[in-house]
Amino acid sequence: MRCLLLGYGYMGRIRxxxxxxxxxxxxxxxxxxxxxPAALDPAVRLWPKGKxxxxxxxxxxxxxxxxxxxxxxxxxxxxxxxxxxCEKPPGRNWEEFSGIAQAxxxxxxxILAFGLNHRLHPAIEAAKAMVGAGGLGEVLxxxxxxxxxxxxxxxxxxxxxxxISGGGILLDQGIHMLDLFCFFLGPLEVVDAVLVDxxxxxxxxxxxxVLLKSPNGIPAFLHSSATLWKHTFRLEIGCRDGYLIxxxxxxxxxxxxxxQLVIGRRQFEDEAFALGNPREEIxxxxxxxxxxxxxxxxxxxxxxxxxxxxxxxxxxxxxxxIIRDVYRxxxxxxxxxxx
Amino acid sequence: MRSVQTQxxxxxxxxxxxxxxxxxxxxxxxxxRRALSGPVxxxxxxxxxxxxxxxxxxxxxxEYLRCPETNSLFLAQLPAWAEWAKLLEAVGRxxxxxxxFHLDLEQSRVENVYLPKLEWIQEALRLQGxxxxxxxxAASPPSTFGRFLQQNGMFADVVTVDEMKLAHxxxxxxxxxxxxxxxxxxxxxxxxxxxxxxxxxxxxANLGGGGLxxxxxxxxxxxxxxxxxxxxxxxxxxxRANCFTLRALTALLEHAGFELIEVSTPxxxxxxxxxxxLKADPxxxxxxxxKELIASDREIxxxxxxxxxxxxxxxxxxxxxxxxx
Numbered sequence: 197m198r199c200l201l202l203g204y205g206y207m208g209r210i211r212x213x214x215x216x217x218x219x220x221x222x223x224x225x226x227x228x229x230x231x232x233p234a235a236l237d238p239a240v241r242l243w244p245k246g247k248x249x250x251x252x253x254x255x256x257x258x259x260x261x262x263x264x265x266x267x268x269x270x271x272x273x274x275x276x277x278x279x280x281x282c283e284k285p286p287g288r289n290w291e292e293f294s295g296i297a298q299a300x301x302x303x304x305x306x307i308l309a310f311g312l313n314h315r316l317h318p319a320i321e322a323a324k325a326m327v328g329a330g331g332l333g334e335v336l337x338x339x340x341x342x343x344x345x346x347x348x349x350x351x352x353x354x355x356x357x358x359x360i361s362g363g364g365i366l367l368d369q370g371i372h373m374l375d376l377f378c379f380f381l382g383p384l385e386v387v388d389a390v391l392v393d394x395x396x397x398x399x400x401x402x403x404x405x406v407l408l409k410s411p412n413g414i415p416a417f418l419h420s421s422a423t424l425w426k427h428t429f430r431l432e433i434g435c436r437d438g439y440l441i442x443x444x445x446x447x448x449x450x451x452x453x454x455x456q457l458v459i460g461r462r463q464f465e466d467e468a469f470a471l472g473n474p475r476e477e478i479x480x481x482x483x484x485x486x487x488x489x490x491x492x493x494x495x496x497x498x499x500x501x502x503x504x505x506x507x508x509x510x511x512x513x514x515x516x517x518i519i520r521d522v523y524r525x526x527x528x529x530x531x532x533x534x535x
Numbered sequence: 536m537r538s539v540q541t542q543x544x545x546x547x548x549x550x551x552x553x554x555x556x557x558x559x560x561x562x563x564x565x566x567x568r569r570a571l572s573g574p575v576x577x578x579x580x581x582x583x584x585x586x587x588x589x590x591x592x593x594x595x596x597x598e599y600l601r602c603p604e605t606n607s608l609f610l611a612q613l614p615a616w617a618e619w620a621k622l623l624e625a626v627g628r629x630x631x632x633x634x635x636f637h638l639d640l641e642q643s644r645v646e647n648v649y650l651p652k653l654e655w656i657q658e659a660l661r662l663q664g665x666x667x668x669x670x671x672x673a674a675s676p677p678s679t680f681g682r683f684l685q686q687n688g689m690f691a692d693v694v695t696v697d698e699m700k701l702a703h704x705x706x707x708x709x710x711x712x713x714x715x716x717x718x719x720x721x722x723x724x725x726x727x728x729x730x731x732x733x734x735x736x737x738x739x740a741n742l743g744g745g746g747l748x749x750x751x752x753x754x755x756x757x758x759x760x761x762x763x764x765x766x767x768x769x770x771x772x773x774x775r776a777n778c779f780t781l782r783a784l785t786a787l788l789e790h791a792g793f794e795l796i797e798v799s800t801p802x803x804x805x806x807x808x809x810x811x812x813l814k815a816d817p818x819x820x821x822x823x824x825x826k827e828l829i830a831s832d833r834e835i836x837x838x839x840x841x842x843x844x845x846x847x848x849x850x851x852x853x854x855x856x857x858x859x860x
Binding site (some may be wrong): 318321324325326330331459475476477478479480481482483 | 541543544664838
């Protein structure tokens with residue numbers, strides 16, 4: 197299989213590494229005019245700057261560019277190749293996402309997947325296995341915190357420039373947590389939201405507080421932040437017969453802490469000595485295969501000519517609809533504060 | 536791979552009381568001596584690394600050897616396997632008789648030993664997306680855990696086999712009726728079996744591809760074993776003819792064609808076991824740090840026990856592995 201990798205930044209490099217290890221991938225062409233060929237590993241085949249993108253040389257296209265290029269390249273990739281993996285977010289806004297979705301519909305044989313790898317993290321997979329009948333019972337509520345500290349070069353990053361990224365921390369990182377909410381609860385409706393640009397003053401939100409509910413009224417609450425000075429990932433799932441707390445992430449730097457899942461079982465006075473302090477089990481994980489699973493599934497779907505199971509168009513639509521509604525509710529407030 | 540910590544708390548007296556251990560321990564040692572009084576074979580090589588075993592010491596005259604590469608401990612001499620099988624069966628019956636403490640503490644052992652094990656198996660099956668498997672339990676007869684497995688309703692079928700026959704005869708158990716098991720259980724079997732590799736091979740042969748193997752074991756790398764060594768009153772043959780380190784146990788399973796899914800040491804009794812020994816015999820040599828720890832308050836001891844769990848340093852190990860291929 198020949199793969200065309202558009203964009204060789206942070207995510208492009210991660211995808212490249214996974215592609216290189218895949219037995220079916222025979223060739224990877226990297227297209228990124230911003231990359232200096234002299235600074236690259238000679239094993240990376242970089243397409244010459246200024247030459248037209250070699251769409252005809254690809255069996256699959258992976259779009260890992262800044263957000264302002266995502267929709268255009270995905271649409272072209274769907275038209276010219278038909279098999280596209282799109283890094284999150286799927287466009288800067290709902291309109292751009294709709295353009296991608298429309299391009300996919302216009303080509304019924306197309307295969308389209310989106311990079312929403314958090315569902316495939318081991319703590320999340322384990323949490324998913326524990327909810328429902330025979331486990332901890334149905335979900336009562338979901339609460340998530342996902343945030344980072346920004347850093348000295350935060351303001352310079354394209355991720356925080358409205359015209360390039362389309363939004364702030366909610367679109368950049370919060371999208372993953374929203375996807376996890378949908379993973380556990382299905383499509384969600386926005387109840388309320390507060391977005392602020394409280395510290396970085398980048399004209400996009402650096403903190404988002406979003407209250408949501410499922411069609412049958414199960415609440416979910418997200419805090420997405422670029423001012424969490426201690427990097428944090430924490431997803432709490434309250435269930436009828438217990439609770440789950442997924443925290444930490446197996447990431448390259450390890451800055452989010454060790455990935456673990458706390459499993460607590462509800463115990464009232466008849467079962468436990470101290471009410472409200474039930475016995476917990478903590479599962480620690482040491483292997484994150486989410487990147488491999490995600491790309492492998494996309495390539496398998498391409499090989500078999502079927503829709504991918506992960507990062508589906510429906511999953512992307514669910515999160516982009518939430519983000520659209522939150523921004524509609526809250527964008528003016530950010531502008532006013534800035535003034 | 537994952538590791539699991541637990542906040543389950545219980546006291547040594549509720550599952551294996553120090554004072555009441557003596558009678559059962561003496562029977563075990565006497566029966567072992569009797570079994571070793573006939574023709575015996577000396578173990579030369581480590582079943583894990585193949586390295587020549589080194590002298591290490593003895594438990595009331597019964598010699599133990601050490602694997603220099605893994606620090607695992609092995610009873611030096613073994614009789615013919617049929618003799619060893621008789622011995623395991625005999626002490627198994629003692630555990631279920633008034634001569635041992637197990638019957639008197641049955642309710643507490645159900646709550647603190649058996650039910651948490653069932654919960655562990657149930658949770659692991661759920662996490663692996665496996666529903667109603669056929670379970671192969673290898674144990675020394677009569678199995679005490681078998682009835683809990685049967686009554687639980689979590690398995691399509693539970694087939695209990697004599698671990699010694701599985702290790703040595705390599706016959707497909709008739710009760711499997713030509714089927715392969717999807718899960719297998721070795722509760723401390725690897726500690727007492729005379730041929731650990733043979734037992735794992737026997738289990739593997741009867742487990743379908745992707746099948747899960749559940750193992751519990753006392754490990755020599757755990758805190759109370761590391762501090763007390765052969766002075767540990769809970770360490771005696773035939774129940775502990777082998778005492779692998781955690782590293783050796785994982786290597787044993789990997790070499791046998793299993794992929795590790797869980798490697799945990801969720802023990803809760805390490806500190807209390809050391810304390811009980813020091814109370815009974817203050818002359819046991821321990822470091823100043825260990826003395827301080829034993830003398831410290833409940834909060835510090837709990838935190839230390841939690842640390843042992845988290846870092847794989849408790850002496851109670853539990854593993855889940857998947858058969859490759």
